[in-house]
Amino acid sequence: MKEARIQVKVPLVPRPMMEESKQTSDAGMEKDKSMAMNTRNSAAEAKRTINPNPTGASDQSERESRRIRGPVIELDQFRRVKRRRMRTFGRGRRWSSGSRRWQPAAAVTGLLALALLIPAILVWPRTSDPVKPIPVTPSTGSVTNTVPVPAVPVTYPEPNVRVYLSATGTTMSLPLEEYVTGVVAAEMPAEFRLEALKAQAIAARTFIVRRLAAHDTSGVPSGDADVTDTVSHQVFIPPDQVEKEWTRLGKAEEWEKLQQAIRESRDAVMTYQGKAITASFFSTSNGYTENAEDVWGNVVPYLKSVASPWDQKLAPGFKETVTMKRSEILQKLNLSASAIPVTAQEGGSWMEVLSTTEGHRIKELQIAGSTFSGPEVRKLLGLRSSQFSWTTEGDEVQITTYGYGHGVGMSQWGANGMAQEGHTATQILKHYYTGISFGQASKMLAKQ
Helix, strand or coil: CCCCCCCECCCCCCCCCCCCCHHHHHHHHHHHHHHHHHHHHHHHHHHHHHCCCHHHHHHHHHHHHHHCCCCCECHHHHHHHHHHHHHHHHHHHCCCCCCHHHHHHHHHHHHHHHHHHHHHHHHCCCCCCCCCCCCCCCCCCCCCCCCCCCCCCCCCCCCEEEEEECCCCEEEEEEHHHHHHHHHHHHCCCCCCHHHHHHHHHHHHHHHHHHHHHCCCCCCCCCCCCEECCCCCCCCCCHHHHHHHHHHCCCHHHHHHHHHHHHHCCCEEEEECCEECCCCEECECCCECCCHHHHCCCCCCCCCCCECCHHHHHCCCCEEEEEEEHHHHHHHCCCCHHHCCHHHHHHCCCEEEEEECCCCCEEEEEECCEEEEHHHHHHHHCCCCCCEEEEEECCEEEEEEECECCCCCEEHHHHHHHHHCCCCHHHHHHHHCCCCEEEEHHHHHHCC
């Protein structure tokens, strides 16, 4: 009996030819056909030898042959045909001899691309892994732009103020901001602009904070109070009385504006070199403020003479004339009438200005042979200002004053004039107080 060989039935699918000559293709196809016919004859002979029932096997083989439309070849023959076709069809996809010089460059380019791509793939963040920031250690002299972390605001307890009420002789204790409300209501007209009221609130708050920080109780009759409610310190009216009175007078809008000024300036004080300043203020200037040393004898760096031209235009009491007898003036100055020569009495030369201040007020004045300071005469005679002029008619002296107050610090009517021109409270205060800064009242008192 002959040895049977294993057969593999593979349908041959024609593959597209790329740029091949027709003679080579036809020759290959004719060789494939002859090999297929030989394979088919060999397969039929092997089947007749193995199968004792040639009739049934022949019928089955014919049915299978009809189902398979392609030629059947042996595995060895198939491999040889496949290699031949690969050699034939693959020639069209090879590089030409002119392109071979680019093959090394292409290989190097591919390797470089892989070298760059692989690290990027390795460090690419996974979906489940959080992206961790890379810490950077700043080197000496390097500039780093870091986002500032917002600071948590620190709050301090609001201090209390003890006010001696001169009308009843009792002491009232109330929070700082309520005390400032009562001072602004008493010290500045409610019709003033909001920014002027805010400037007044900061000045009033600064005044009392300076006293509290220094534990200053000077001028207070009772030892259990910090300040009085008079012009010796700051005029004060209890806030509940102010609200009741202003409501009765139909000034509800003014009351609301006053409260707004307190809210918007809350806890703010003026400072110089880290300490609360002496925030003196007065009603009306003569066109200028005064140096502190010309009024009080002590140099204060932030209380310097500045121009204040708004007062003359706005203040109703900018100019005032009073009439006094010569004897009354001498009496108030503690002078004797005999000290005035008769000729001087008739000509009125018994009063003479010796010098003036930088703020255009009288610095020194000679009266009946005695020398007085301008502020001293103003106080003894009860004048509105230390800038004044006079005329005499017989025994009467007409004295005309310009401005109202001691002239040191902020002019209230000047502040209102600046507010009308659009200046803010900060700008107003920096104009009247030279070189000042701003601080937090509660913080300053909490350190005491």
